[in-house]
């Protein structure tokens with residue numbers, strides 16, 4: 001038997017499973033050695049053409065050795081991080097967590113002399129000025145969402161024109177006067193269940209967005225969805241991270257890389273539209289990984305130029321999501337490697353905190369900020385935003401903040417108010433830091449976001465007028481305005497020995513919102529993760545889960561919180577740390593898991609605890625699987641790095657069919 005092309009993929013798809021898949025996949029006559037899941041080509045003949053598949057496979061052959069090196073390095077680097085962290089735990093005996101002498105893996109060198117986590121001593125090399133294409137200049141108010149359905153894609157494209165019936169006049173005035181259109185982060189990553197049909201449908205929907213033909217008639221109510229004539233969002237496609245294989249396209253028995261399949265199919269079909277060739281790249285870790293990406297793009301563009309279609313080198317443009325704790329210290333190096341494709345980057349907090357928690361998993365003193373903390377962006381993502389701006393502003397690159405995900409309940413004024421207060425706090429904080437934009441989860445926040453940026457540009461009078469229109473309670477508005485016009489929270493100076501830890505939000509001893517091991521916090525994380533994983537298994541990678549927040553007077557208010565794979569990874573690493581460092585017993589975890597499963601199964605909502613993902617239909621079959629996956633994620637002493645290592649097989653048709661029988 002031949003060795004696998006990319007052994008790291010075996011942790012997602014076992015050798016036995018791959019052998020089975022290989023037998024049932026259908027041979028593509030035009031491409032030697034390529035087999036595809038039955039039915040896919042028939043369903044998506046426009047996408048899965050012979051020529052496109054030929055291009056995917058040639059590109060893969062050119063880059064696979066380098067990709068393999070990157071993924072093998074990740075494994076070696078994880079092992080180094082874990083070994084060093086355990087050694088630090090020994091050395092730190094008796095040293096308080098807040099002490100400047102407290103040691104971590106940051107700055108430590110491996111046998112090859114590489115600093116695995118942390119800044120390089122000499123990262124001031126000259127960077128070239130970034131040339132932002134005309135169509136991407138301006139404010140970067142970005143709606144995210146999966147392009148899997150035509151309806152959602154059209155709604156995302158038309159977000160600017162979605163004017164609520166009760167939109168305040170000042171929002172209308174500012175949003176229109178801004179002269180900007182939203183961006184749309186067309187997400188093929190954390191808000192999506194990676195079922196191949198979803199990717200191919202998304203590819204087709206995006207083509208329809210670019211050529212203006214996408215249309216949908218909702219069979220439920222006859223409503224027709226089509227693209228507006230003006231004000232359309234600019235789509236930027238987020239491809240999956242490097243770690244994931246694609247079990248649907250197998251070359252000589254090996255799964256192709258999912259990011260490569262998604263990237264190459266999109267490029268192939270949109271090669272004559274430069275506006276379509278802008279991508280968000282998630283979960284990249286350092287300049288070595290950026291070099292792989294550069295190689296992939298160089299090879300891909302060589303093919304494009306050779307086809308003599310007028311294609312120019314450098315057309316592909318990239319935003320990097322600096323959400324990995326290693327990447328945040330290497331922004332300049334990554335920008336340099338990715339020239340001339342690099343446009344800028346974003347930094348949210350969900351994935352960032354989840355991967356920081358993974359990094360520090362063996363340090364029992366490390367505590368992740370709790371999800372309910374309303375000040376995460378303000379207090380914990382402060383230094384990382386500062387680093388992003390300091391690295392990118394001098395070269396004119398675009399810097400984008402993170403996602404605001406607290407949605408209001410329609411028709412509930414208090415819920416609207418609480419959601420707006422959080423939104424305005426996060427947005428104005430990010431604008432104070434010099435960011436050019438941010439992400440939102442739902443179209444209802446797009447025009448308000450554009451209006452906020454325009455008001456900020458105009459000055460305090462406009463900001464106050466807008467805030468008062470959005471937050472009508474006098475007390476709330478007053479304290480919000482005080483916050484908005486105060487300077488940003490103080491951070492640590494970069495000469496402080498704890499600075500790099502503070503960049504990673506790794507300085508918190510106990511959350512002032514709720515302790516991580518409080519049974520209510522544990523219960524919340526279980527309740528959230530069970531519903532999310534179940535919904536993911538059903539095929540919906542993003543869901544708004546019910547939650548309660550408080551007004552500034554302490555009154556509980558019902559809201560909906562955007563949950564995706566990143567927020568669920570955050571929850572499970574928090575649970576893992578509490579259980580594995582012995583602050584929450586296995587028995588307590590298991591009994592809360594059983595109670596939450598019982599609550600979900602009984603389906604009895606209460607006033608302050610509502611169920612979003614009902615135990616019905618397919619979900620009834622997936623809930624027990626979700627519970628087993630969560631148990632494994634939380635209690636395994638050597639947990640998988642990505643939850644998808646356990647979940648990916650459930651995206652494959654054969655396994656889905658037998659699970660649902």
Ligand SMILES: CC(=O)SCCNC(=O)CCNC(=O)[C@H](O)C(C)(C)COP(=O)(O)OP(=O)(O)OC[C@H]1O[C@@H](n2cnc3c(N)ncnc32)[C@H](O)[C@@H]1OP(=O)(O)O
Pocket residue numbers: 143144145146151152153155156187190191348350351403439440441442443542543544561562563564566567
């Ligand atoms: C941490 C990270 O990685 S962030 C990036 C990943 N996360 C995301 O991309 C978030 C994407 N957001 C979403 O998927 C959705 O907004 C959810 C799941 C959170 C909520 O969805 P729903 O509960 O269906 O929202 P709701 O019922 O309020 O939708 C109202 C309308 O807005 C539309 N809508 C809601 N969210 C979006 C969106 N993100 N893009 C486009 N349209 C949307 C719906 O299609 C619906 O349209 P309709 O009025 O024509 O029927």
Ligand SMILES: O=CC(=O)O
Pocket residue numbers: 321323347348349350351352402403566
């Ligand atoms: O990817 C974005 C995040 O907030 O995580």
